[in-house]
Amino acid sequence: MFNPHNIVIQLRKGNQLALRWLYDEYAEGLYQLAMHILKEEQHADEMVQDSFVQLWNSRERLDEQSNLKALLFVICRNNSFNRLKVNQRHRSRFVELEDSKLDSSWSHEEEPLAEKDLKDLLEKVIRKLPTKQQLVFRLSRLEGLSHQEIADRLQISKNTVKNHLIAALKAVKEELQEVRTQSSIYALLYFYLFL
Numbered sequence: 001m002f003n004p005h006n007i008v009i010q011l012r013k014g015n016q017l018a019l020r021w022l023y024d025e026y027a028e029g030l031y032q033l034a035m036h037i038l039k040e041e042q043h044a045d046e047m048v049q050d051s052f053v054q055l056w057n058s059r060e061r062l063d064e065q066s067n068l069k070a071l072l073f074v075i076c077r078n079n080s081f082n083r084l085k086v087n088q089r090h091r092s093r094f095v096e097l098e099d100s101k102l103d104s105s106w107s108h109e110e111e112p113l114a115e116k117d118l119k120d121l122l123e124k125v126i127r128k129l130p131t132k133q134q135l136v137f138r139l140s141r142l143e144g145l146s147h148q149e150i151a152d153r154l155q156i157s158k159n160t161v162k163n164h165l166i167a168a169l170k171a172v173k174e175e176l177q178e179v180r181t182q183s184s185i186y187a188l189l190y191f192y193l194f195l
Contacts, residue, residue, distance in 0.1 A: 008066050011059045019056055026069055027052075030076045037080040038087070046148050047083060051076040125175040133168035140165050 002010060002021040010018035027048055034044035054075050055068070062068075126134055135154065139145045140161075147165070151158040 007068060008062050008064050011055075011068075012062055014059070019052065022055070022068060022072070023052055026072050030072060033073060033076055034080045037077070037084055040087075042149065043083055043087070043146070044080075046146055047076055047080045049148065050079050054079070121176075125172050128175065129168050129171055133164050133171070136161055136164040137168040137172065 002018055007018050007021065011022075030048045030051055031044050034047035035041070038044050038047065051072055055072060126137060129137060132154075136150055139150045139153065140147075145153070147158050147161045150161045154161070
């Protein structure tokens, strides 16, 4: 039914079967590429899905001579390297956060908020959020799930997850800024949640 010559035309027409054909043809190769870069199954799966979504969303701009295989592999490679940078940045933040906890210059006597107080404060702030925002915030910031993983778990769209998270982060940020002057530990919490 489909071949490399007519697949672009069908894709541009919005034929979802054409997208399915591409997925069947190239998903495994894209997964191998993403796994080679990311070394994590969850993230590799997500990169494959994101690659096809990105191609679908840009289908109307495709040229009839487009090499879709090459395009998909470029998209997947770029997305995977971008995710790798994000993962490394998050890992380094966690290390910095842990290192700062162990810093001998940090004294509980000098800090109005002890670690337990900090957790209590964060929990209090999160509980002020609407239920859906609370859930999305916890899954994203406390459990480290991706937008797609949250969308799958809550059976909502990825865009809805993003909107809930943006609103939740804004509300949490505003609440935390009120306690900013009380403790320098605010900086650690802010760094952990928002950067």
